[in-house]
Amino acid sequence: xxxxxxxxxxxxxxxxxxxxxxxxxxxxxxxxxxxxxxxxxxxxxxxxxxxxxxxxxxxxxxxxxxxxxxxxxxxxxxxxxxxxxxxxxxxxxxxxxxxxxxxxxxxxxxxxxxxxxxxxxxxxxxxxxxxxxxxxxxxxxxxxxxxxxxxxxxxxxxxxxxxxxxxxxxxxxxxxxxxxxxxxxxxxxxxxxxxxxxxxxxxxxxxxxxxxxxxxxxxxxxxxxxxxxxxxxxxxxxxxxxxxxxxxxxxxxxxxxxxxxxxxxxxxxxxxxxxxxxxxxxxxxxxxxxxxxxxxxxxxxxxxxxxxxxxxxxxxxxxxxxxxxxxxxxxxxxxxxxxxxxxxxxxxxxxxxxxxxxxxxxxxxxxxxxx
Amino acid sequence: xxxxxxxxxxxxxxxxxxxxxxxxxxxxxxxxxxxxxxxxxxxxxxxxxxxxxxxxxxxxxxxxxxxxxxxxxxxxxxxxxxxxxxxxxxxxxxxxxxxxxxxxxxxxxxxxxxxxxxxxxxxxxxxxxxxxxxxxxxxxxxxxxxxxxxxxxxxxxxxxxxxxxxxxxxxxxxxxxxxxxxxxxxxxxxxxxxxxxxxxxxxxxxxxxxxxxxxxxxxxxxxxxxxxxxxxxxxxxxxxxxxxxxxxxxxxxxxxxxxxxxxxxxxxxxxxxxxxxxxxxxxxxxxxxxxxxxxxxxxxxxxxxxxxxxxxxxxxxxxxxxxxxxxxxxxxxxxxxxxxxxxxxxxxxxxxxxxxxxxxxxxxxxxxxxxxxxxxxxxxxxxxxxxxxxxxxxxxxxxxxxxxxxxxxxxxxxxxxxxxxxxxxxxxxxxxxxxxxxxxxxxxxxxxxxxxxxxxxxxxxxxxxxxxxxxxxxxxxxxxxxxxxxxxxxxxxxxxxxxxxxxxxxxxxxxxxxxxxxxxxxxxxxxxxxxxxxxxxxxxxxxxxxxxx
Numbered sequence: 001x002x003x004x005x006x007x008x009x010x011x012x013x014x015x016x017x018x019x020x021x022x023x024x025x026x027x028x029x030x031x032x033x034x035x036x037x038x039x040x041x042x043x044x045x046x047x048x049x050x051x052x053x054x055x056x057x058x059x060x061x062x063x064x065x066x067x068x069x070x071x072x073x074x075x076x077x078x079x080x081x082x083x084x085x086x087x088x089x090x091x092x093x094x095x096x097x098x099x100x101x102x103x104x105x106x107x108x109x110x111x112x113x114x115x116x117x118x119x120x121x122x123x124x125x126x127x128x129x130x131x132x133x134x135x136x137x138x139x140x141x142x143x144x145x146x147x148x149x150x151x152x153x154x155x156x157x158x159x160x161x162x163x164x165x166x167x168x169x170x171x172x173x174x175x176x177x178x179x180x181x182x183x184x185x186x187x188x189x190x191x192x193x194x195x196x197x198x199x200x201x202x203x204x205x206x207x208x209x210x211x212x213x214x215x216x217x218x219x220x221x222x223x224x225x226x227x228x229x230x231x232x233x234x235x236x237x238x239x240x241x242x243x244x245x246x247x248x249x250x251x252x253x254x255x256x257x258x259x260x261x262x263x264x265x266x267x268x269x270x271x272x273x274x275x276x277x278x279x280x281x282x283x284x285x286x287x288x289x290x291x292x293x294x295x296x297x298x299x300x301x302x303x304x305x306x307x308x309x310x311x312x313x314x315x316x317x318x319x320x321x322x323x324x325x326x327x328x329x330x331x332x333x334x335x336x337x338x339x340x341x342x343x344x345x346x347x348x349x350x351x352x353x354x355x356x357x358x359x360x361x362x363x364x365x366x367x368x369x370x371x
Numbered sequence: 372x373x374x375x376x377x378x379x380x381x382x383x384x385x386x387x388x389x390x391x392x393x394x395x396x397x398x399x400x401x402x403x404x405x406x407x408x409x410x411x412x413x414x415x416x417x418x419x420x421x422x423x424x425x426x427x428x429x430x431x432x433x434x435x436x437x438x439x440x441x442x443x444x445x446x447x448x449x450x451x452x453x454x455x456x457x458x459x460x461x462x463x464x465x466x467x468x469x470x471x472x473x474x475x476x477x478x479x480x481x482x483x484x485x486x487x488x489x490x491x492x493x494x495x496x497x498x499x500x501x502x503x504x505x506x507x508x509x510x511x512x513x514x515x516x517x518x519x520x521x522x523x524x525x526x527x528x529x530x531x532x533x534x535x536x537x538x539x540x541x542x543x544x545x546x547x548x549x550x551x552x553x554x555x556x557x558x559x560x561x562x563x564x565x566x567x568x569x570x571x572x573x574x575x576x577x578x579x580x581x582x583x584x585x586x587x588x589x590x591x592x593x594x595x596x597x598x599x600x601x602x603x604x605x606x607x608x609x610x611x612x613x614x615x616x617x618x619x620x621x622x623x624x625x626x627x628x629x630x631x632x633x634x635x636x637x638x639x640x641x642x643x644x645x646x647x648x649x650x651x652x653x654x655x656x657x658x659x660x661x662x663x664x665x666x667x668x669x670x671x672x673x674x675x676x677x678x679x680x681x682x683x684x685x686x687x688x689x690x691x692x693x694x695x696x697x698x699x700x701x702x703x704x705x706x707x708x709x710x711x712x713x714x715x716x717x718x719x720x721x722x723x724x725x726x727x728x729x730x731x732x733x734x735x736x737x738x739x740x741x742x743x744x745x746x747x748x749x750x751x752x753x754x755x756x757x758x759x760x761x762x763x764x765x766x767x768x769x770x771x772x773x774x775x776x777x778x779x780x781x782x783x784x785x786x787x788x789x790x791x792x793x794x795x796x797x798x799x800x801x802x803x804x805x806x807x808x809x810x811x812x813x814x815x816x817x818x819x820x821x822x823x824x825x826x827x828x829x830x831x832x833x834x835x836x837x838x839x840x841x842x843x844x845x846x847x848x849x850x851x852x853x854x855x856x857x858x859x860x861x862x863x864x865x866x867x868x869x870x871x872x873x874x875x876x877x878x879x880x881x882x883x884x885x886x887x888x889x890x891x892x893x894x895x896x897x898x899x900x901x902x903x904x905x906x907x908x909x910x911x912x913x914x915x916x917x918x919x920x
Contacts (some may be wrong), residue, residue: 013867112837117722124834128841146851147844149578203826272723276840283844 001184010206012215012222014145019200019223023370025228025281026107028159031231032238034336036247039189041175043235043244046189052226053190054197054312057348058220060355061203067249067358069213073204074299080125080358087300093205095348098313099217100199101289102320105130107335109321110328112323115252116275126321129279130314133287137294137310141209144288151280157259158179158277159230162254163237165261170240195225195340198347205292251332290314389645405511406587412507416547418447418524421507425451429898430513435514442470442480447524451510456517458536460657461498466519466532469497481523488526496521500533515590542568542821545647545669547814550686557647562592562666568649569596569664573656577601583614585628589621592666593628601659601887601895606856610674612660625670629664634854639822641815642855651685659892675856675891679863679875680708681816687878695878702811703876709808709820713754714831715840716800717746722835747832749793754825756783761805858890878906 010018033044068076073093078086109125136144179186200223203216210216238253241260250256258271291306293313299308325331384876412424429435434454434773442448448470452462473495480486482653489503504510510520510529517535542564545557558565566580573751580593595610613632622628624644625886633642646652647669652662655673663672673680682702718725720735742749761781784802787793804824811817823846853860864870868889873879882903886896 010864021614117835117837125837128834128837132841132845132848135845139852143848143851146859146861146865147847149867150847150851150861219389268728272726272836276836278845279837279840287529 008142008209009139009211010141010209012210012212013031014149015203015206015216015219016221016223016226017148018145018206018284019203019219020152020226020230021148021281021284022199022202022288023196023227023286024155027193027227027231027279029111029252029278030107030332030335031193031196032235032247032253033250034192035189035235036239036244036253037336038192039185040180040244040248041177041239042179042186042234043189043239043247044175045179045186047193047228047231049186049190050193050197051094051224051231052192053089054200054224055130057198057201057328058224059203059350061201061207062220064204064351064355064358065207065210065216066214070208072206072208072295072299074296075208075356076358079363080354089090089354090296090300093346093350094293094300096342097202097205097293097296098317099324101286101293101319101322102317103334103339104282104286104289104330105317105321106325106331108279108286110276110331111252111255112279114328115255116272120149122276123318123322126318129283129286130290130318133283133290134310134314136283136287137291137314138307141206141291144284144291145166148284148288151277151284155277155281156230158274159234159254162169162258162261162274163233164356165263166257168239170237171243172240174240175236176241191340191344192336193231194348195335195343197224197231198343199222200227201347202289202349203293204351205296213219215249251328290317293317387483394616398647405508405515405590409508409511414505414507414527414529415512416525418449418522421522422449422451423845424507425510428507429514438467439890440471441478442469442481443473443475444471445475446481447648449522450519450520451514452519452534453514455616456537457519457534459535459904461534462519465497466521466534470495470521482525484525486832488523488528492530496530496532498532498534502531502533504529504531514755541563546653548648548685548812549647550684550689553686554648554650556649556673558649558664558669558670560667562594562664565649565669565671566594569652569656569662572649572653573720575780578656583612584620585617586622587614587618587620589623591622593622594664595661596656596664596671597661601657601892602661603823603891603894606661606675609856610663622665625663625672628665629672634856635852638747638849639814639819640678640850640852640853640860641681641819642676642853642860644673644680644813645670645815646673647671648685654685654688657898658887659894675858677855677858677862677868678860680848681813683874684812688881692878692880696879699876699878703782705807705810706820709804709811709817710824711827711839712804712807713800713824714827714837714842716797717750718831718839720746720834721832734829735794735796738796741791742794743792745757745832747828748798749797750801750828751825752834753783753793754804754828757801758821766811862890 020151032043035046039046064073064076068079071079074090077089077093078085081089105126108129109122111119112125113122136147200220203219203223205212207216210219234254237257238247241257242250242253247253255271255274258274259269261270262268290310290313294306294309297303297309297313303309325334382548387604389584401636409428412428418439421438425437435451437449437451439447439449450462474829476493477491481488481491492501492503498826502513504513505528510522511533513520513531518531521530521532523529539561539831541557542556542559544555545609548557556568558568570578570580575598577598577600579597579599583593583595585591585593593614595607595614597607610632614628617626617628617631619631628647629641629643635642644655652671652673657664661674663674665672684698687699690698698861706812720739723882724732734807737748744752756779760775763775766778767775783793784798788795788798808821808824823842827839827842830842832838834841850858850861851865859866862868862877870886873884873890882899882905885899885901887890887898889896892898
């Protein structure tokens with residue numbers, strides 16, 4: 001297809017890591033307390049249910065990725081729906097992405113302001129992070145995936161370290177009784193989780209760069225497994241240590257877990273280190289979203305280069321992030337009540353819709369670009 | 372008529388015509404030797420006229436020696452060489468004496484041209500390495516390189532005899548990369564000696580030494596050294612292309628070439644490694660890398676270079692692998708200390724005091740009591756003082772350098788603290804950071820880290836740990852975009868090559884390192900037998916009959 005100057009290729013493993021980064025950084029901060037609120041001690045069951053519910057999306061992404069190899073969502077939407085409709089769908093997807101990234105930027109700054117540096121203006125964090133993200137996104141998918149590959153081990157190591165260091169505080173009794181109030185709360189919790197896990201649908205935005213295209217199956221599998229494992233670990237960790245009632249009251253559960261760590265009465269309160277690692281995780285996510293939004297706009301507009309779009313789009317996202325939410329409770333309300341529905345609409349809805357139309361219409365020419 | 376105001380602009384315009392001309396000429400820079408070109412001089416069969424021309428070319432320089440003599444008392448001839456570059460003893464004792472005393476019949480044959488010149492020269496010239504030349508510019512070339520050139524009356528042919536021999540430093544221990552164990556030989560300023568040092572370690576015809584000549588005035592010899600069974604041909608092509616681009620007046624050090632051929636000229640990170648150690652170059656060649664040796668400098672360039680090479684010292688491979696792995700890990704710690712320690716101190720003491728245990732915090736706060744600067748300013752000032760002291764110690768003569776370090780240690784370590792200008796903790800932090808940056812094995816990387824430290828310090832002072840993280844992320848993005856001749860700078864960590872991890876964070880034993888680096892040595896991945904692990908017999912070998920299984 002026309003458009004986007006991107007010569008990079010990424011390995012399926014790198015795509016999986018990017019998926020992981022798309023869900024984890026924001027989810028581990030906010031999800032445990034939301035889940036503890038709705039599903040109480042069965043929070044981890046909600047994650048399990050949500051992962052199962054995300055599987056269809058994974059199948060759809062895999063199917064689309066292998067049926068339209070070397071093409072991104074913005075390109076095959078035009079093949080499937082025709083030029084005009086395809087462009088409309090792509091535009092909607094990009095708008096959803098911009099909104100998502102504004103949301104992530106706001107979550108990020110709100111967390112830093114309320115948990116770490118209360119006297120610094122919110123905008124300082126938003127702007128600095130967006131600026132570095134522009135620098136990264138301009139360098140293309142290879143740079144993004146490599147930096148993700150570099151940061152991931154640090155993040156995994158840190159999460160696991162924190163969880164293992166708080167094991168003395170854990171109590172299995174916090175998990176029981178299982179399904180005290182039936183399946184209802186678990187399902188309600190699962191819907192909230194879907195708001196986060198649905199973001200794996202961003203994989204469709206880079207499916208064209210995975211080499212070989214069949215690798216997308218592995219990306220989806222490993223990515224989902226990784227997301228599932230760490231979400232369950234973090235949610236379990238929160239509930240086991242604090243109990244569901246306490247977890248529901250805390251806003252940033254993992255941060256509070258890190259606060260409990262004390263090594264030999266010397267290395268205490270390592271939550272600032274956790275904050276540093278977490279910043280890196282959110283950074284990868286923001287950079288990746290920005291990149292996909294840029295190539296989306298470039299593809300829709302049939303531009304030859306996405307690079308000049310990164311900075312204006314980032315500026316737009318920063319402005320949105322400030323304008324959209326009044327304060328952190330407004331943000332939390334949005335995350336808990338509105339985002340799951342909205343995510344179901346665009347992150348689940350669009351790829352599934354495209355796949356259904358593709359299966360029915362059987363458009364030709366999908367294998368033109370196979371090298 | 373050109374407008375006058377446009378003239379200054381020309382200073383900044385690149386001379387594109389010239390550049391494309393040099394690029395188009397086959398053979399690159401070597402053919403243009405000597406510079407400026409001497410095409411308008413022609414070689415005539417008259418000795419006197421030729422000598423006049425040469426006199427004009429060399430502008431009567433005092434180090435150019437010309438001497439007329441008679442071959443066998445009959446044929447007029449002359450010899451021309453540069454005093455100091457050519458071996459005077461060889462010329463006087465062997466060449467001139469033999470030529471003057473050849474039998475007169477041969478001299479007469481030269482005058483009367485009864486036999487071809489080449490035949491006669493085969494008989495009379497007593498040296499092995501000779502080459503006939505037929506143009507004035509070739510004569511000038513050879514003379515400038517230290518050869519003695521013989522000119523004969525009546526012929527448009529001259530003979531260059533290789534008499535190159537000049538004063539040079541003898542092979543010495545490498546000063547910047549000393550090792551406890553391992554070869555004590557270091558490169559010297561003489562290119563031939565250096566190639567010989569490599570050749571002595573690699574006695575294989577696969578070792579190729581390609582010569583280039585760079586620099587219009589300096590005419591520096593550059594040798595491209597590689598194992599042609601291992602080196603990537605596209606890499607070699609790329610190196611040649613980048614070298615041929617170079618059109619510069621002089622090359623004085625390998626750094627000139629490094630700066631002109633590196634991938635990202637704006638990056639603070641060194642993208643080409645340089646070394647004084649022949650064994651290090653040979654190790655690189657065996658991995659499939661390429662070395663550039665430059666005349667008049669003891670530093671060889673190693674291409675391509677990835678980040679991890681700056682964490683490796685050649686001694687790692689000569690010590691036991693346990694120790695080497697430990698040192699490798701220490702170096703990563705040291706790298707982080709050198710880059711981040713002052714920033715972390717500033718961030719913790721300014722923004723995140725809660726991270727410290729109470730007793731330590733009280734102690735630090737008590738020290739900072741009365742210090743007139745904020746932590747950031749204090750750190751910046753001390754770092755600056757440290758850099759100044761270091762610079763002074765490096766540049767000054769050795770005897771004065773001692774005095775500087777004493778003054779520095781006393782003034783900074785004692786007086787400034789007791790005067791209450793700086794807190795002792797900050798002095799410790801800065802000193803530790805300084806020492807750490809010296810513990811990095813490669814100086815070029817240490818400089819980069821030192822430079823970045825200041826940026827990180829300011830970020831930490833403004834935004835605390837968040838600032839440090841933003842700085843680190845920017846550095847990470849920059850590093851992932853870097854490539855050295857097509858090889859990613861952060862490989863094998865990312866892109867991820869699991870087989871190459873044997874030489875990254877730990878140094879695996881030699882018998883477990885079967886393969887060359889994936890991206891660089893792909894032409895012949897296996898470097899050794901896979902069953903090299905020593906398997907001595909289990910039982911004690913007192914009685915050889917009992918040994919075995």
